[in-house]
Amino acid sequence: METLNAAKRAVIKIGSALLVDRDDGTLRADWLKGLAKDVAALKYRGTDVILVSSGSIALGRAVLEMPAGTLALEQSQAAAAVGQIRLARAYEEALAPHGLTTAQVLLTLEDSADRRRYLNSRATMEQLLRLETVPIVNENDTIATDEIRFGDNDRLAAQIAVTVGADVLVLLSDVDGFYSGDPRQDAAAKRYDKVEEITPEIEAMAGDEGSGLSKGGMKTKLLAAKTATGRGCAMVIAEGSLMRPLQALHDGAPCTWFAAQGDPQAARKGWIAAMKPKGEILVDAGAAKALGRGKSLLPAGVTTVSGDFGRGDPVVITGPDGALGRGLSRYTSAEADAIKGRQSGDIEAVLGYPGRAALVHRDDMVT
Template sequence: MASLSAAKRLVIKIGSALLVDRETGQLRHDWVQGLAQDVARLKGQGKDVILVSSGSIALGRGVLGLPATELALEQSQAAAAVGQIRLARAYEEVLAPFGITTAQVLVTLEDSTDRRRYLNSRATLEQLVSLGVVPIVNENDTIATDEIRYGDNDRLAAQVAVTVGADQLILLSDVDGFYSANPQVDPSAVRYDVVDDITPEIEAMAGDGVSGLSKGGMITKLMAAKTATKAGCSMAITEGSVVRPLTALEQGANATWFTAQVDPQQARKRWIAAMKPKGDIVVDAGAAGALGRGKSLLPAGVSAVAGAFGRGDPVAILDAQGHKLGQGLTRYDSVEAGKIRGHRSEDIEGLLGYPGRAALIHRDDMAL
């Protein structure tokens, strides 16, 4: 069974029902402060932590005096806009006393499906985490109509975990794990401690439950588990209403762990290697040697560019003799790459007329 102590990078998803009091519509300050203590302890152990937090609509509806019933789309968007600023401020206030800087990152599903936007999101989150920041990620419910109508942050959390290469995803929920049936209506339902393989039989057990303020039932949690585990990220579902939910999980609280299928970096490399390249990047002997030592590909080491490709597209990396060294996702399109090839990274702004990234292909986006 997985353990938090083994994780190097954690994504923690927080549901609305945990953050917001059902009766008053107010933030549960004691709970958020307890979560902050847990996050600070994990950070103190040298772990990277990313929070994916619901709650903006639930908070905003209380401020605006909107009913507790299903909201019209425009009302949901307005509630999200009002609630999001309060949600971000709450996290900032509880984490700042521990010396932890927070950042608000609002995304949509398209930020994961469009390769260019995916690379932008990945680079931003990676930079924040490398600076010791705890990103607070939420669906941009003010504009993301699809998410408001059908989705929830379970699926988003899994995509964030894949994007940042997390090795564990923790869903803090209002249920304490995955059951063979809905335990509220079937007293014979059995909770699974570990799920090693998400079979059709397991999927059939998910049902279609929806709980309170939360939009996601067990189906979306199982979808999240499939996404995460295929990318090398273990996932846990645990009941999170206790004041120190992550401490409780470490101390043996009820949970279901879904086992990762591969290592996160291996999964990413396989994904990149399986793509069909849209162009070629020829590198000199010095660059080829640097790539072999795990370095990123800088423009200075590129001797030729072939094909028409866009930013974020897969390209083959060739040596001077035309042998394929590997491939990667380029951070420049073919026209830009042609202009900056053979030049030092500090020359990029002068050549293109705008600042760019130092690496043409970052080592994390490369499979050799």
């Protein structure tokens, strides 16, 4: 409860079973309106909010009158194409009365596995949050195949939380927390209020069974917890079917918190620091001073580029008096060499296509 209240950035995952009526495949509009009130309350308290939402396939298959049961891949893709429009519109209509602007972000597993695409998606998300929007993220089921899909939005939500440096991940579920056994089958099953560490004993308690329209079970939620908490993000599993699920969590509803293992920014910085550099960027005294004040590295301050690196690869940043730190380059070595010493406004003219203002952004840098 206190963790959510104090969160600077929260990722909230909504499953299909919460958003879509399991009997007729229609949107649970009243529930979504309640969630929108909760999101607005978080935003008004100064919390960045990202929603990771399932539901496009469930909505689309109802519109297309597809049969019950497992769909073939091409059927799922077609249903997602139809349902995603309705899903985005539903969120827009629910959040607009609160003065909130929505943005749609569709991702595949490759967007996190490939470092360049990972950094691009991260930069886009950061910009959307700076513009005070509420990004609605979903797996791009219209093009994702079994080989490249996340497979469940619990996993996607955890990856998004890590990508944007969230300090809280909320998984709204059809159960009110993590239990020692399946409470539907074991009356003696115990709910944990807090899990300090995900031990092998804790993992052994999770089953694989999904529920209703959703694909994930408790096993995927534990995997999400390991991903999130290991990078400094606390996670909570809470009952989502309530009309105001986040307000209920705020008021002390039963749930299970998974403790963060450190600070999200510190975890990210440690990850960058541990990477082997693929190149070096030499900067002038002015740029060195700016980096010391926590600024991003702009091309204008770069004097020399060495090594062979791609976008998203780690590089050493060196000033007149020695090494200043490490960071992830937003340009290839050839691009960086071409724009070194130039103003950010000149990048498009030099490269022939638009580029990002910073060569290495401060969020991707360890000094």
